[in-house]
Amino acid sequence: MNSSVTATSEPTLTDKFQRGNVLASSCPSRGVLQDVTSRWGVLALFALLQGTHRFSELRKSITGVSEKMLSQTLQALEADGFVLRTAHPVIPPHVEYSLTASGREVAKRVEELVNWIEVNINPILSARDEYTSLKSG
Amino acid sequence: MNSSVTATSEPTLTDKFQRGNVLASSCPSRGVLQDVTSRWGVLALFALLQGTHRFSELRKSITGVSEKMLSQTLQALEADGFVLRTAHPVIPPHVEYSLTASGREVAKRVEELVNWIEVNINPILSARDEYTSLKSG
DNA sequence: CAGCATCCGGTTCGATACTG
DNA sequence: CAGTATCGAACCGGATGCTG
Numbered sequence: 001m002n003s004s005v006t007a008t009s010e011p012t013l014t015d016k017f018q019r020g021n022v023l024a025s026s027c028p029s030r031g032v033l034q035d036v037t038s039r040w041g042v043l044a045l046f047a048l049l050q051g052t053h054r055f056s057e058l059r060k061s062i063t064g065v066s067e068k069m070l071s072q073t074l075q076a077l078e079a080d081g082f083v084l085r086t087a088h089p090v091i092p093p094h095v096e097y098s099l100t101a102s103g104r105e106v107a108k109r110v111e112e113l114v115n116w117i118e119v120n121i122n123p124i125l126s127a128r129d130e131y132t133s134l135k136s137g
Numbered sequence: 138m139n140s141s142v143t144a145t146s147e148p149t150l151t152d153k154f155q156r157g158n159v160l161a162s163s164c165p166s167r168g169v170l171q172d173v174t175s176r177w178g179v180l181a182l183f184a185l186l187q188g189t190h191r192f193s194e195l196r197k198s199i200t201g202v203s204e205k206m207l208s209q210t211l212q213a214l215e216a217d218g219f220v221l222r223t224a225h226p227v228i229p230p231h232v233e234y235s236l237t238a239s240g241r242e243v244a245k246r247v248e249e250l251v252n253w254i255e256v257n258i259n260p261i262l263s264a265r266d267e268y269t270s271l272k273s274g
Numbered sequence: 275c276a277g278c279a280t281c282c283g284g285t286t287c288g289a290t291a292c293t294g
Numbered sequence: 295c296a297g298t299a300t301c302g303a304a305c306c307g308g309a310t311g312c313t314g
Contacts, residue, residue, distance in 0.1 A: 127218030
C-alpha cells in the first residue's frame with residue numbers, strides 16, 4: 001500500500017526534538033495511522049465497537065460506504081491486526097467481523113475522539129459558519 | 138464543504154440503534170471528523186500540542202507536507218475553531234498558529250490515539266508482516 | 275516569509291458486472 | 295451473501311510561478 005518510501009530530504013536534525021516521531025515521514029506509524037483515520041476506517045472501528053457484524057450489516061450501518069471501499073478498509077484493518085475476519089464455510093457465505101484485543105484499544109481511542117466531536121458539534125458548526133461569513137461576507 | 142445534504146435514502150430505522158449518528162452520512166460530525174483525521178490534520182494538531190508555531194516551523198516539523206496542503210489543512214482546522222491564526226503585520230510577514238481551547242481538546246484525543254499506535258507499533262507491524270506472508274506466501 | 279493561483283499526474287472512489 | 299475485476303470520473307496533492 002505504502003511500501004516505497006521515496007526518500008524525501010533527510011529529517012535528521014528536526015527529528016531529535018519530537019516526542020514521538022510520527023512527524024517524520026519515515027515513521028511506520030504513519031501508515032497505520034492512515035488505516036485507522038481513513039475516511040471509512042474510523043467509522044468501521046466505531047461500528048465494530050458495538051460488537052460483531054456481518055459484511056452486509058456494516059455496509060448498511062455505515063451509510064454511504066461502497067462495497068469496494070468497505071472491503072478495502074476491512075482488509076487494511078485486518079492486516080494491522082485490529083479486525084478479526086471469520087468466514088463460515090456455508091452457502092450462502094457468512095462472514096463476521098469483530099475487533100481483536102488491540103483493535104478494541106484503538107477503537108476506544110477513536111471513539112473518544114468521535115464522541116467528543118459529536119457532543120461539541122454545535123459550537124464547532126457555529127464557529128465554521130462565523131468563519132465562512134467572515135471570509136465571504 | 139459538505140453543506141448540501143442531497144438527502145440520501147432515509148436511514149430512520151438504522152439510526153435508532155446507533156449511540157451517535159456519525160454512521161449516518163447526513164451527520165455533520167463526519168465533515169469535522171474528516172478535517173481532524175485527514176492525513177495532515179492529525180499531524181498538525183499533534184504538532185501544535187507542543188505550542189505555538191510559525192508556518193515554516195510546522196512545515197519543517199511535519200515532514201513531507203507541502204505548502205499547499207499545510208495551508209489547506211490549517212485553514213480547515215481554523216474554520217472549525219480548532220486552530221487560531223495570528224498574523225503580525227510586519228515585513229517580512231510573521232504568522233503564528235496555536236490551538237484554541239476546543240482545539241486542545243480534540244488534539245489531546247488525537248494524541249492519545251497516535252501515542253497508542255506508536256507504543257504498539259512493533260506488534261502491529263509484525264501482525265502486518267504475518268498477514269502479508271499468509272496472503273502471498 | 276506566508277500564501278494563493280494554476281496546472282497536471284496519480285490515486286482514490288463509485289457503479290457496474292461478474293464469481294464462488 | 296461476500297466479495298473481486300474493471301473502468302471512467304472525481305478528487306487529492308505536488309510543483310511551479312506569482313503576490314504583498
